[in-house]
Amino acid sequence: MLKLAIADLRFTNKHIEILRDTSNATEINNFNEMKTRILSLVLIAVFSITTTAMAQNEQKRERSPEQRELMMKRRMAMKQHQNFFTPEQREKMKELRLETAKQVKPLKNELNELKARQRTLSTADNADLKAINKNIDKMSEIKAKMAKIMAAQHQQVRSMLSEEQLLKFDAMQTRNRTKPAGFERDRQKRRTHEQHMRR
Numbered sequence: 001m002l003k004l005a006i007a008d009l010r011f012t013n014k015h016i017e018i019l020r021d022t023s024n025a026t027e028i029n030n031f032n033e034m035k036t037r038i039l040s041l042v043l044i045a046v047f048s049i050t051t052t053a054m055a056q057n058e059q060k061r062e063r064s065p066e067q068r069e070l071m072m073k074r075r076m077a078m079k080q081h082q083n084f085f086t087p088e089q090r091e092k093m094k095e096l097r098l099e100t101a102k103q104v105k106p107l108k109n110e111l112n113e114l115k116a117r118q119r120t121l122s123t124a125d126n127a128d129l130k131a132i133n134k135n136i137d138k139m140s141e142i143k144a145k146m147a148k149i150m151a152a153q154h155q156q157v158r159s160m161l162s163e164e165q166l167l168k169f170d171a172m173q174t175r176n177r178t179k180p181a182g183f184e185r186d187r188q189k190r191r192t193h194e195q196h197m198r199r
Contacts, residue, residue, distance in 0.1 A: 084165065089160050089161070092160055093157060093160070097153075100150070104146055104149055104150075107142050107145055108146070111139060114139045115139065118132070118139065121135060154173075157169075
């Protein structure tokens, strides 16, 4: 009986050791799996950051000197705008722009529809000149409404300014109006190109 008990005890001790080894192996496997997952996540993050940086550098290289100059001028204009108006004026102008945008948006949509109709009328096999002229009149009416809204906004902005600000503001508006049409076309082309490059 004593020999059997000792043999059972030895078997039990060996069994416990095997269980311990198995438990340790499981913990090691779990730890290794966790390390692998963390390493994978780190590699993915590094790859994403590197790809984004490369894409931004590529965009910078693709910009022409004229585009870079335009971007610098825009940044300077934004800084001048922030320095020109007081915080209270900027807040009022923000509300004013939002209100103006709400008024102009449906008119712009209607104007775009009329322009599309104008293309359809103008390219028809048997073009109806009366319909074309009528559509032109409608577009002119919409443009006049939009111009009146923008003129009202302009005067509201002027009413917020001090005498010194008003002189500078009017001078800036005069400079913008005297820019040649070709300059405006080129600026619009550059803007469209930049938007396309960002996509």
